[in-house]
Amino acid sequence: MNLFTTNTKEIFPQPMxxxxxxxxxxxxxxxxxxxxxxxxxxxxxxxxxSLAPGQEITVVGRIGITLLISPL
Incomplete structure (x- = not known):
């Protein structure tokens, strides 16, 4: 199993x-x-x-190497 190509959604225990x-x-x-x-x-x-460059966000998880984000 390749960890970088998995489509499994992982939610982080604490948003960052x-x-x-x-x-x-x-x-x-x-x-x-x-x-x-x-x-x-x-x-x-x-x-x-839409989120513009420079805007602060919260990273809540990932799918492979793609981060899942939410606006602050």
Whole structure:
């Protein structure tokens, strides 16, 4: 089993802060800065919002190497 390609959703026990690096919208993945590294990211819950670069977010989990995020 390859840990980097799994589609299993993992929710973190404690949400952690991050910052949007590349715009993210409901149907558009983007990129965030999390723990001093850049990661692909998507919105955790489907809602009609857009997150702009520089905006603070909360990282709530991951699917493979893609982080699941929510706005602060």
């Amino acid at each position: 802060p991050g910052i949007v690096e590349e715009a993210i919208a409901t149907n558009k993945p983007g990129r965030v800065n999390f723990k001093t590294t850049y990661w692909p990211a998507i919105l955790f819950e489907e809602n009609s919002i």
